Amino acid sequence: MRLDEIQECAGGVTAAKGFVAGGLYCGIRKVKKDIALVHSTTPAIAAGVFTLNKVVAAPLVVDKLQLQKSNVCSAIVINSGNANACTGEQGLKDAWTMVDTTARALHLPQEQVLISSTGVIGQYLPMEKINKGIRELSSKLTTDGNKDAAEAIMTTDLFTKECAVRFSVGSSTIMVGGMAKGSGMIAPNMATMLAFVTTDAVIAPTALQAALNFANNQSFNRITVDGDMSTNDMVLVLANGSAKNAEIRENTSAFQQFLSALQYVLIKLAKMIVRDGEGATKFVEILVQGARTEEEAAQAARAVANSNLVKTALHGADANWGRILAAVGYSGIEFNPAQVSISFNDLLVFKPNYEIVLDEEKAKAALSQEHVTVRIDLHQGSAQACIWTCDLSKEYVSINASYRS
Amino acid sequence: MRLDEIQECAGGVTAAKGFVAGGLYCGIRKVKKDIALVHSTTPAIAAGVFTLNKVVAAPLVVDKLQLQKSNVCSAIVINSGNANACTGEQGLKDAWTMVDTTARALHLPQEQVLISSTGVIGQYLPMEKINKGIRELSSKLTTDGNKDAAEAIMTTDLFTKECAVRFSVGSSTIMVGGMAKGSGMIAPNMATMLAFVTTDAVIAPTALQAALNFANNQSFNRITVDGDMSTNDMVLVLANGSAKNAEIRENTSAFQQFLSALQYVLIKLAKMIVRDGEGATKFVEILVQGARTEEEAAQAARAVANSNLVKTALHGADANWGRILAAVGYSGIEFNPAQVSISFNDLLVFKPNYEIVLDEEKAKAALSQEHVTVRIDLHQGSAQACIWTCDLSKEYVSINASYRS
Numbered sequence: 001m002r003l004d005e006i007q008e009c010a011g012g013v014t015a016a017k018g019f020v021a022g023g024l025y026c027g028i029r030k031v032k033k034d035i036a037l038v039h040s041t042t043p044a045i046a047a048g049v050f051t052l053n054k055v056v057a058a059p060l061v062v063d064k065l066q067l068q069k070s071n072v073c074s075a076i077v078i079n080s081g082n083a084n085a086c087t088g089e090q091g092l093k094d095a096w097t098m099v100d101t102t103a104r105a106l107h108l109p110q111e112q113v114l115i116s117s118t119g120v121i122g123q124y125l126p127m128e129k130i131n132k133g134i135r136e137l138s139s140k141l142t143t144d145g146n147k148d149a150a151e152a153i154m155t156t157d158l159f160t161k162e163c164a165v166r167f168s169v170g171s172s173t174i175m176v177g178g179m180a181k182g183s184g185m186i187a188p189n190m191a192t193m194l195a196f197v198t199t200d201a202v203i204a205p206t207a208l209q210a211a212l213n214f215a216n217n218q219s220f221n222r223i224t225v226d227g228d229m230s231t232n233d234m235v236l237v238l239a240n241g242s243a244k245n246a247e248i249r250e251n252t253s254a255f256q257q258f259l260s261a262l263q264y265v266l267i268k269l270a271k272m273i274v275r276d277g278e279g280a281t282k283f284v285e286i287l288v289q290g291a292r293t294e295e296e297a298a299q300a301a302r303a304v305a306n307s308n309l310v311k312t313a314l315h316g317a318d319a320n321w322g323r324i325l326a327a328v329g330y331s332g333i334e335f336n337p338a339q340v341s342i343s344f345n346d347l348l349v350f351k352p353n354y355e356i357v358l359d360e361e362k363a364k365a366a367l368s369q370e371h372v373t374v375r376i377d378l379h380q381g382s383a384q385a386c387i388w389t390c391d392l393s394k395e396y397v398s399i400n401a402s403y404r405s
Numbered sequence: 406m407r408l409d410e411i412q413e414c415a416g417g418v419t420a421a422k423g424f425v426a427g428g429l430y431c432g433i434r435k436v437k438k439d440i441a442l443v444h445s446t447t448p449a450i451a452a453g454v455f456t457l458n459k460v461v462a463a464p465l466v467v468d469k470l471q472l473q474k475s476n477v478c479s480a481i482v483i484n485s486g487n488a489n490a491c492t493g494e495q496g497l498k499d500a501w502t503m504v505d506t507t508a509r510a511l512h513l514p515q516e517q518v519l520i521s522s523t524g525v526i527g528q529y530l531p532m533e534k535i536n537k538g539i540r541e542l543s544s545k546l547t548t549d550g551n552k553d554a555a556e557a558i559m560t561t562d563l564f565t566k567e568c569a570v571r572f573s574v575g576s577s578t579i580m581v582g583g584m585a586k587g588s589g590m591i592a593p594n595m596a597t598m599l600a601f602v603t604t605d606a607v608i609a610p611t612a613l614q615a616a617l618n619f620a621n622n623q624s625f626n627r628i629t630v631d632g633d634m635s636t637n638d639m640v641l642v643l644a645n646g647s648a649k650n651a652e653i654r655e656n657t658s659a660f661q662q663f664l665s666a667l668q669y670v671l672i673k674l675a676k677m678i679v680r681d682g683e684g685a686t687k688f689v690e691i692l693v694q695g696a697r698t699e700e701e702a703a704q705a706a707r708a709v710a711n712s713n714l715v716k717t718a719l720h721g722a723d724a725n726w727g728r729i730l731a732a733v734g735y736s737g738i739e740f741n742p743a744q745v746s747i748s749f750n751d752l753l754v755f756k757p758n759y760e761i762v763l764d765e766e767k768a769k770a771a772l773s774q775e776h777v778t779v780r781i782d783l784h785q786g787s788a789q790a791c792i793w794t795c796d797l798s799k800e801y802v803s804i805n806a807s808y809r810s
Contacts, residue, residue: 052735
């Protein structure tokens with residue numbers, strides 16, 4: 001995998017050839033754009049990953065059925081402001097209506113439409129507004145509608161999240177671009193939050209799903225804002241083949257390139273979600289090194305990243321490495337506390353044999369930066385893993401104490 | 406187990422015959438009392454439970470060795486302000502010095518002293534101050550020193566936590582009394598925080614440990630403030646036999662009475678810890694009913710109790726039952742979301758088949774009370790479990806963003 005072969009470029013879901021998109025306000029939310037459409041002008045193949053939560057929102061039930069029927073997809077419609085979760089039979093009916101309205105508006109077979117919702121749980125969708133919105137939006141899709149779409153899927157997000165890259169396979173240039181939304185209820189071990197990625201690559205359906213599974217594990221499954229796993233999270237990828245490259249299959253160098261490109265986009269989007277975590281003032285990288293396995297490294301890093309005591313200390317730029325070590329201690333992995341070292345950015349504060357080398361002033365300075373790397377070396381092996389997170393602020397409490405109102 | 410046979414009475418660790426205690430300021434903290442002593446004037450038998458954290462503070466290493474050597478104990482010395490955790494060899498040496506100083510001051514064999522520390526991690530104890538404090542305190546122990554001791558073990562606690570009860574076995578009256586401290590880093594699945602209990606019962610050592618294990622599981626293992634597990638948590642019980650009752654052995658009715666009394670004290674102390682949770686404005690009972698097993702009920706209740714999104718919603722009196730259901734959804738238990746009902750206090754807000762019966766005004770009123778019971782019925786079986794927790798406020802962030810300073 002050669003990352004230098006990957007070139008970042010402007011745009012998002014319409015960067016790849018043959019995709020149009022748009023977003024507008026249809027009245028679900030109080031003011032901002034609340035409905036988005038992504039459309040491939042030729043049928044694309046689709047791959048998806050979905051939340052592991054046992055409580056699954058209606059759109060995910062529908063999408064899983066749609067993908068079972070056919071992996072061909074030409075449009076994704078997304079609304080924000082209402083998650084259509086815990087809405088029972090009525091919710092499922094509404095979800096199918098969204099599919100139907102979109103298919104009719106874009107003159108597509110019903111099975112080529114996927115849907116997504118994000119927002120409040122347990123309220124029925126205002127279907128009249130949504131149907132009207134979809135119809136209006138379907139005539140306004142453009143190749144530069146990516147920004148409007150990215151805006152329309154936001155909930156408490158403060159900025160849009162888009163990324164696009166390009167690489168070459170033979171004489172063909174392939175684009176991969178996407179958009180995502182956060183920004184609370186972000187936790188690892190699943191397809192966190194919403195992300196939609198498009199590519200013009202010609203790629204075998206199984207290769208597309210394999211690439212998504214792998215890249216998702218290295219990106220959205222490595223971030224956490226508050227440890228809460230949502231009922232609506234999904235990542236969808238559409239590949240419409242407009243680049244006309246030779247079909248990408250697994251275990252080839254072209255597949256490795258595609259995987260790198262997809263990973264690049266997903267990691268970038270994932271990090272943006274953390275940066276925009278509810279109330280976040282810092283981007284924090286918890287890097288566990290010297291673990292026996294990558295899994296154990298990730299497990300320890302997650303415990304630290306999800307610790308409210310660690311996150312509040314980071315918020316206050318308090319060099320409280322003791323809370324970090326304590327979190328590793330209850331993470332469930334086997335390790336010897338006497339062999340651990342901890343550093344903030346490149347400042348070592350805690351050495352093996354419990355040697356405290358904390359320079360309070362320098363540590364405070366390191367932790368006051370907007371980007372903090374907490375490096376924990378277990379000295380038990382050579383595996384490592386990184387979890388990206390943010391600090392826990394009063395603002396997080398403010399936002400979430402009154403989310404629905 | 407007849408709870409009506411248990412009578413609550415005034416006092417704490419000196420309620421039982423033959424115990425004296427005290428607490429004073431020795432200079433570890435800035436102002437408040439920071440060293441406590443509990444002393445049985447006749448040798449007592451001891452039982453303990455300790456944190457499951459892999460990072461274990463020096464006092465716990467020492468206590469475990471002491472209890473292996475002998476289950477006879479005559480004194481417990483406790484300091485606040487400094488946890489003596491992650492302090493390596495020096496920390497162990499200091500811990501043994503605390504044992505030694507206490508033994509000398511009270512003219513006890515070294516193996517009859519247990520120790521405990523709570524406060525900041527990773528700083529060496531100021532041993533000169535502590536030794537001086539122990540010596541001074543040892544001459545000031547009284548039968549009404551319980552309150553001073555309870556004050557001296559507090560860290561960010563806002564109030565002292567004491568409870569005592571009495572019951573009769575034959576013609577003997579037995580007292581069980583205790584004290585505890587919280588109030589952050591409180592999580593289930595271990596001997597959370599510090600609690601010290603004394604009793605004048607004559608009881609077999611194995612029966613005492615069995616009673617403690619059981620009662621601890623029903624009390625301190627059922628509370629959570631922030632899901633963080635400390636390196637210092639322990640519960641110690643001393644029984645000095647001053648009540649001169651016939652020895653209590655397991656599987657007898659007297660054992661059941663003793664167990665009820667101990668449970669009563671531990672549950673009361675545990676609930677006080679939650680009430681005094683850092684920044685807490687509400688006491689919240691998460692009751693999961695209709696589970697297949699008690700374990701699954703507790704697992705689901707813990708996920709809800711530890712969810713930042715649920716805790717912030719409760720803080721804002723926001724009837725966001727969707728976050729509650731989502732947390733059950735990622736708790737890892739098997740259940741059918743369509744069969745769940747949720748109520749706040751006695752107000753049903755969510756019925757099976759996703760029927761939302763939420764009266765916003767009434768729900769807001771229910772959630773605005775200081776004591777909120779969230780009842781989740783899974784309708785999968787007949788088991789139930791309760792986890793006690795508090796809401797998550799801005800104050801929690803304030804306290805923990807600057808704990809060490």
